[in-house]
Amino acid sequence: MARLKTRTISDKARRDLRPGFSGAIFLPDDEGYEEARTPFNTMIDLRPGVIAQCASVDDVRHALALARAEGAEVSVRGGGHSVAGMSLTDGGLVIDMRRMNTVTVDPEAMEVRVGGGTLMGAMDAATAEFGLAATGGRVSTTGVAGFALGGGSGWLERKFGLACDNLLGVDMVTADGDPIHASADSDPELFWALHGGGGNFGVATGLTFRLHRLPEFTLGLLLFRPERGPEVARAWRDVMETAPDEIGGGLIYLVAQAEPFIPEELVDTLMCAAVFTCVGDEEMLREVAGPLLRMAPDAQLVAEMPYPEAQKALDDPPGFRNYWSVEHLSSLPNEALDRFCTRAEGIIVPSPTGHILFPFGGAMGRAQTDYPVPWRFAAWGVHPLAIWENAADDDRARQWVRDVRSDMAPWATGDVYLNFTADEGRERVVAGLGEDNYRRLSAVKDRLDPDNVFHRNHNVRPSRAEPTTAAPKPRRG
Template sequence: MATRTPAAEAVPAAFRTEFTGETYVPGDPGYDEARTVFNSMIDRRPAVIARCASAADVARALRLAREQDLEVAVRGGGHSVAGMALSEGGLVIDLSRMRSVEVDPDARSARVGGGAVMSDLDRATQPYALATTGGRVSTTGVGGFTLGGGSGWLERAFGLACDNLLAADVVTADGRTVRASADENPELFWALHGGGGNFGVVTSLTLRLHDLPVMSIALLLLRPENGPEAVRTYRDVLESAPDAAGGASIYITGPPEEWVPEALVGRLVCGVLMTYAGPVAELRDVAAPLLALEREADVITEIPYADLQCMLDDPPGMRNYWSAEYLDGLPDEAVSAYCAGAATMPVPSATQHVLFPMGGAVARGSADYPLPWRSSPWAVHPFGVWEDEADDDRVREWVRRVRAAVMPWASGAVYLNFIGREGQERVVSGFGEDAYERLSRVKADYDPDNVFHLNHNVKPSVAVV
């Protein structure tokens, strides 16, 4: 029998009786698994992990946290690079049991549980040839992704994930359940379009779906010395491409796949990926200048969207450090700076050096939402993923150098889902100063004591008497 620790006393018998999910405290079987998150650099030991089965369980867990004076963390997919899903010595509200997805094909919407991950949503909508913008890996939590804005392969065609948010059920810090939509609690609904988990625990989201009968990709691999030409060509194509086109330029370590030449495996390569919400024949027309480039390997095919979402899944148990800069433009000098960043990228590793095109439906979305980065046409995302602790300083320094190199073209705005803890100024820049002040007023209404602060935190405003 496992040895019970004093932390077990934080879970009274009465709570265990009424709580319909599972609880874990140090010493319990399954505790270490329950506290493991995506970023293996994060090693925190909560006093209690409350794996909730319902919104009522969430309210019960919040009450327990108040009674025991425990710091609260909320775990959806556990994908935060800063480990915001865990609290050292606190209480974790774990939503991983709440993963249901209910698709209404007639209404073209899906009701998604707060603990669902991207693959849950994508696999549920695919039989209906419907989809909505999701994260670029299948393990990302739908809730945190959407509430932070939600940038993904389909964003140029369908907008950001939060642009497709129709409603949300939220358990507030005092245990109330409220509905947020355009008609109910509209100010809270506004805040959920980029404001993150600052206002409560979102136990379900209703998302708009779009027709997606076929998805296509063209993935080209080139030697790094040919990268600058490929990236310039990709830029020129995307800046005049229809909204259906998206993708990224990605410097990576050549993977051990059958279609990758042996000489590239384990070495730095430049990848250019065009995604296309339509048939491959249309993609070939749009991508013609890219397909004219000399390359070492390629994959050009139609692919189920849910399968595309798995293509770049990060291996589990890796160390992670990311950041991003959003650019006002991408002149040749910026392309050169971006490509030069690959020269010192850790190879071999799972690290990616990414350049995303924005524009399309992203740029046309509501300028009222607290997402100032949506107007930027390009984003650079150094995505450090490695295994050996001895490489920690090396990878973090590489990420910082990449940011510094593209700073002459940076807008100053940033998508907060792409970064770890980089200080309060970066948080404000993720929302914009005016929007931050408005968010802080919403925060004061729904979480005046800042219970939900393990996030890119918006501090509640103080009323002036």
């Protein structure tokens, strides 16, 4: 098998790509190239040599073969939401999956099959027509494949588990260009690896998920002025400690956007929001969230709505600079809450930034699986999202994210949900997947991608690329 030689792709290869390619190809001088190379995070400024927007499995195989023959770097793009910009490459070839976005719902079998470039909003809209839902995230704009292969955490997880818990099968193209299928019965070891191991093992061209009945969904957004944060945080934690699985949400410092339920004077100001999601009706949400509702929020919305609409309620706008991270926590004492609230003072306003505490637990925490998503067993997660506009604020924003992590160190479990991080180095990747899992994933990588073609991700290296561990010192005496 050829080793990767160069990172860029030659003019000849760019020409060779066109014959027989049914999707669209964008070269640096082409109209549409700038749009095609733009990811969610505007800090990322990479210029791929070719963007191959594939429309079929054959397109994927063709583009991949060509890049490999040239030794060019390959990246795989779905929704373009990797905060580290991993779905792009500087000079290499992007396998852009956005045109492979069909959604097929089978209400009898309670399954949905999506193309490898489908966005969350499209899957949610199609399944909602049948009163069904797949476990998605918390926004409508992420790619389903990148989200789910990394684990997939969202509003429904405390009731129905993570997205990867509901994954039934994946069609892939391997580094050698072979189309394969992974499921519980077909290559179960690869199927296990696809429950958190991300895009390390091939290009997912189709994914099938189990669906759940979702006749009712309610969203509650209770906004308080930031100085009330500590009392709100305590009440929210106490509610979530005993909340039923139907209730999800988060405690979020956010900048209020203009909405009918937000008083004008609060628009563009920082607010502390207790967000409740409910797999149930308004009455149920109001009962559980009662202690916070009785605290007289400064603005509030509690309403039953279709799940796809709720998924869009907190969509982050594109066009901003982003730097994110995460810590998972074993407990949430008052001191941790106070630190969380105090640190919110450093949020850059009026960018649509956020600072979130998530309740884990419920069905996701009770799962009896050994998938490489060990962070699922933490009780809480803190997810600082710096989102800002001016490059002059880059250092300040990144430092703020690091400060949030340091603040939480006394309660941190060491787990990492990698989808919520930028590129934080190998140690964090190993921590994210679990050390034993990492070795097992590395063995799958040895079999399916020994040359590490798919390395533009939270990378699991083939074992031969791993630094050799020093031999243990002989014991004295």
